[in-house]
Amino acid sequence: MSSASPPPVSPLAPASQPDLPPVPGVRLATAQAGIRYAGRTDVLYVGLAEGTVPAGVFTRSKCPSAPVDWCREALKGGAARALVVNSGNANAFTGQRGRDSVALTARIAAAAAPCAETDVFIASTGVIGEPLDAAKFEGVLADCAARAEDGAEAWAAAAQAIMTTDTFPKRATRRAEIAGTPVTINGIAKGAGMIAPDMATMLSFVFTDAALPQPVAQALLAAGVNTSFNCVTVDGDTSTSDTLMLFATGQAGNAAVSDAADPRLAGFKAALDDLLIELAQLVAKDGEGARKFVTVAVEGAENDASAHRIAMSIANSPLVKTAVAGEDANWGRVVMAVGKAGEPADRDRLAIWFGDVRVAVAGARDPDYSEAAASAAMREPDILIRVDLGLGQGRARVWTCDLTKAYVEINGDYRS
Amino acid sequence: MSSASPPPVSPLAPASQPDLPPVPGVRLATAQAGIRYAGRTDVLYVGLAEGTVPAGVFTRSKCPSAPVDWCREALKGGAARALVVNSGNANAFTGQRGRDSVALTARIAAAAAPCAETDVFIASTGVIGEPLDAAKFEGVLADCAARAEDGAEAWAAAAQAIMTTDTFPKRATRRAEIAGTPVTINGIAKGAGMIAPDMATMLSFVFTDAALPQPVAQALLAAGVNTSFNCVTVDGDTSTSDTLMLFATGQAGNAAVSDAADPRLAGFKAALDDLLIELAQLVAKDGEGARKFVTVAVEGAENDASAHRIAMSIANSPLVKTAVAGEDANWGRVVMAVGKAGEPADRDRLAIWFGDVRVAVAGARDPDYSEAAASAAMREPDILIRVDLGLGQGRARVWTCDLTKAYVEINGDYRS
Numbered sequence: 001m002s003s004a005s006p007p008p009v010s011p012l013a014p015a016s017q018p019d020l021p022p023v024p025g026v027r028l029a030t031a032q033a034g035i036r037y038a039g040r041t042d043v044l045y046v047g048l049a050e051g052t053v054p055a056g057v058f059t060r061s062k063c064p065s066a067p068v069d070w071c072r073e074a075l076k077g078g079a080a081r082a083l084v085v086n087s088g089n090a091n092a093f094t095g096q097r098g099r100d101s102v103a104l105t106a107r108i109a110a111a112a113a114p115c116a117e118t119d120v121f122i123a124s125t126g127v128i129g130e131p132l133d134a135a136k137f138e139g140v141l142a143d144c145a146a147r148a149e150d151g152a153e154a155w156a157a158a159a160q161a162i163m164t165t166d167t168f169p170k171r172a173t174r175r176a177e178i179a180g181t182p183v184t185i186n187g188i189a190k191g192a193g194m195i196a197p198d199m200a201t202m203l204s205f206v207f208t209d210a211a212l213p214q215p216v217a218q219a220l221l222a223a224g225v226n227t228s229f230n231c232v233t234v235d236g237d238t239s240t241s242d243t244l245m246l247f248a249t250g251q252a253g254n255a256a257v258s259d260a261a262d263p264r265l266a267g268f269k270a271a272l273d274d275l276l277i278e279l280a281q282l283v284a285k286d287g288e289g290a291r292k293f294v295t296v297a298v299e300g301a302e303n304d305a306s307a308h309r310i311a312m313s314i315a316n317s318p319l320v321k322t323a324v325a326g327e328d329a330n331w332g333r334v335v336m337a338v339g340k341a342g343e344p345a346d347r348d349r350l351a352i353w354f355g356d357v358r359v360a361v362a363g364a365r366d367p368d369y370s371e372a373a374a375s376a377a378m379r380e381p382d383i384l385i386r387v388d389l390g391l392g393q394g395r396a397r398v399w400t401c402d403l404t405k406a407y408v409e410i411n412g413d414y415r416s
Numbered sequence: 417m418s419s420a421s422p423p424p425v426s427p428l429a430p431a432s433q434p435d436l437p438p439v440p441g442v443r444l445a446t447a448q449a450g451i452r453y454a455g456r457t458d459v460l461y462v463g464l465a466e467g468t469v470p471a472g473v474f475t476r477s478k479c480p481s482a483p484v485d486w487c488r489e490a491l492k493g494g495a496a497r498a499l500v501v502n503s504g505n506a507n508a509f510t511g512q513r514g515r516d517s518v519a520l521t522a523r524i525a526a527a528a529a530p531c532a533e534t535d536v537f538i539a540s541t542g543v544i545g546e547p548l549d550a551a552k553f554e555g556v557l558a559d560c561a562a563r564a565e566d567g568a569e570a571w572a573a574a575a576q577a578i579m580t581t582d583t584f585p586k587r588a589t590r591r592a593e594i595a596g597t598p599v600t601i602n603g604i605a606k607g608a609g610m611i612a613p614d615m616a617t618m619l620s621f622v623f624t625d626a627a628l629p630q631p632v633a634q635a636l637l638a639a640g641v642n643t644s645f646n647c648v649t650v651d652g653d654t655s656t657s658d659t660l661m662l663f664a665t666g667q668a669g670n671a672a673v674s675d676a677a678d679p680r681l682a683g684f685k686a687a688l689d690d691l692l693i694e695l696a697q698l699v700a701k702d703g704e705g706a707r708k709f710v711t712v713a714v715e716g717a718e719n720d721a722s723a724h725r726i727a728m729s730i731a732n733s734p735l736v737k738t739a740v741a742g743e744d745a746n747w748g749r750v751v752m753a754v755g756k757a758g759e760p761a762d763r764d765r766l767a768i769w770f771g772d773v774r775v776a777v778a779g780a781r782d783p784d785y786s787e788a789a790a791s792a793a794m795r796e797p798d799i800l801i802r803v804d805l806g807l808g809q810g811r812a813r814v815w816t817c818d819l820t821k822a823y824v825e826i827n828g829d830y831r832s
Contacts, residue, residue: 060756061752061756062754062755062757062758063755063763064755093763095778097780127748128747128751129776129781130748322824323827325828326828328828335508336479339477339478340476344478345479347478347480350479362511365510403824405821405825408821408824
């Protein structure tokens with residue numbers, strides 16, 4: 001943001017932020033590298049203990065950023081020792097210069113860690129198409145590596161440093177046990193526009209001291225993204241840079257479990273899924289210009305995948321989202337969004353609720369519907385739009401935010 | 417719109433509107449049926465001479481309106497004698513009452529025409545989910561049928577009566593010859609939100625005195641929609657009511673041509689296509705809140721269908737559309753939209769232009785790119801976004817408008 005006054009904090013921001021506990025094997029530091037922003041931190045360095053296992057899910061964009069290409073390749077090595085994240089410049093659509101820039105970043109980070117270049121993971125967020133001068137990391141990352149620490153303040157600073165148009169930092173923590181050994185999971189994320197499903201939306205990094213074989217970490221992350229970040233949308237636009245990574249340091253010393261479906265991992269899996277959902281919801285709550293947090297719940301679809309596509313059609317509809325902004329219980333636009341999804345639907349079996357108020361049933365307005373009650377539901381900051389298709393057992397739940405004039409304002413004046 | 421002051425006319429409205437000539441066999445009248453609006457016409461009645469052939473293309477929504485269901489069925493009869501269009505209420509998602517309402521409208525119109533009920537075509541536009549009291553047409557349609565006429569004023573009034581949030585009426589005319597016989601084509605259309613491809617967007621009615629067998633009329637219309645209304649999008653939302661119909665009265669007395677591909681129809685086809693493009697562009701120019709008319713031209717795709725999907729991805733991207741509103745030559749968002757389309761694309765072969773200014777080439781910023789020149793192009797009311805994928809010969813061209821705060825304003829306060 002180049003505007004003089006920072007945007008106000010989203011009214012949907014949580015009242016308080018959790019203090020994140022240490023995750024053994026993870027140390028963090030932030031710095032001002034001067035990539036784009038003045039007077040704020042714009043680079044996060046995370047040092048990871050030897051033996052750390054990485055997992056990652058990335059954008060499905062056909063035009064991914066140079067850092068995404070790098071991470072996909074580095075994942076094959078199966079080891080992680082450092083993560084570098086910068087905000088302000090996405091290093092996307094920057095051609096050979098972008099690839100050189102990522103390589104230089106890896107070189108500088110590897111010297112700082114120290115570690116092999118292929119053990120460095122990199123993510124960038126911000127403007128697309130501008131060359132990123134990675135030489136600015138020279139000195140900065142070595143200094144970060146020297147002073148990286150594991151306290152709550154370091155975690156808070158990390159969540160702060162990766163923000164772009166986010167109005168509040170996003171962090172979450174969970175505890176779990178694996179075969180009787182307690183483990184910790186910490187996560188941070190950033191949004192807040194160009195958010196859509198079809199991949200691990202935006203940037204999010206999750207760290208645990210659990211010992212997990214790489215295929216297990218990857219399987220757990222890939223499963224978790226489906227019920228969390230792939231269920232959140234702000235504007236239907238898919239970033240070139242979306243990255244979700246999980247780093248497992250193994251310092252907890254739990255027994256190794258080689259199958260993601262092993263019951264001994266059930267508690268960990270539940271905690272990870274829950275943490276990912278919390279982070280994903282925070283992203284929707286900080287959607288650009290958001291004033292309402294919207295849950296779209298679809299049931300009675302032919303199957304879950306169909307329910308998901310219908311829910312996303314509703315959540316991505318500009319007409320639905322502007323109606324929510326206007327606190328208008330406009331179920332007609334929900335019908336429209338169901339209809340355009342292209343999924344099996346029978347107009348005459350549809351039922352629709354706003355909050356607890358059933359506004360439509362059997363393909364028409366609910367005869368008992370109270371406009372006053374529906375309007376009251378729309379005035380809440382949290383809005384539930386529930387649709388029953390009446391066809392089968394398929395269900396899905398996704399999260400989004402309203403579409404306000406502030407979204408247009410933020411995005412009509414981002415680059416200039 | 418229930419707001420006290422009418423919206424200002426779109427700055428993209430044409431400086432002048434054409435006077436439409438008579439189309440022999442077509443007479444029109446408008447009235448105030450009091451469906452929803454006060455102090456303006458809200459119903460259009462068109463009387464069609466015996467022998468008129470209908471053709472139609474309708475929304476692909478899985479939740480179509482009751483009038484769309486009616487027209488699909490009536491088309492099978494192959495004959496048209498009357499068209500009734502009302503604005504203010506879409507009669508969509510109104511259940512059995514909606515079907516009854518359409519049947520009653522047909523009965524009233526058939527008595528007025530007079531004709532068989534199955535020769536009546538019906539379209540409704542406006543709010544979804546509210547019962548439409550068709551009894552209000554009683555008397556009104558008979559009066560319309562009695563005073564229907566074919567002058568320029570009647571055509572102008574027709575274009576006016578079908579408007580909802582449109583800020584200007586949309587009409588166009590063409591002349592052509594079929595086998596040496598001159599024919600006329602007149603068309604009217606209305607937009608202006610819930611506009612997306614995947615069907616004949618919004619309501620548009622085209623009338624010609626050409627004699628065309630029904631399969632030929634249908635084939636010509638179905639082909640024409642692909643390069644016109646299916647290439648325009650305002651917000652990516654697909655209406656439950658979208659209807660494009662062509663009525664051919666046959667009064668010109670041209671030789672019957674039984675094959676749509678017959679060279680004797682080439683001139684007529686070109687004129688029809690051109691008229692449909694003009695109407696489609698007028699819809700984009702009157703997109704809700706539009707301040708910029710945007711042409712997205714994609715070339716070098718693997719094939720035309722792929723080019724079309726990429727062009728629509730760009731045209732539907734909220735981030736691209738807000739950048740245009742902000743007069744920001746933000747090619748990074750164009751890259752994003754290409755990437756999210758899911759179509760074959762090679763980041764490192766992409767080239768992008770705003771107007772005549774090439775801003776990106778070979779996967780990076782054009783080294784010769786002038787920010788000042790690009791900014792000047794963005795200040796124009798007509799914006800061309802051109803993308804060359806560098807892969808093949810596929811090309812497509814679509815039209816849209818920018819996404820402004822006025823769009824949010826209009827749609828956040830439509831129903832209340």
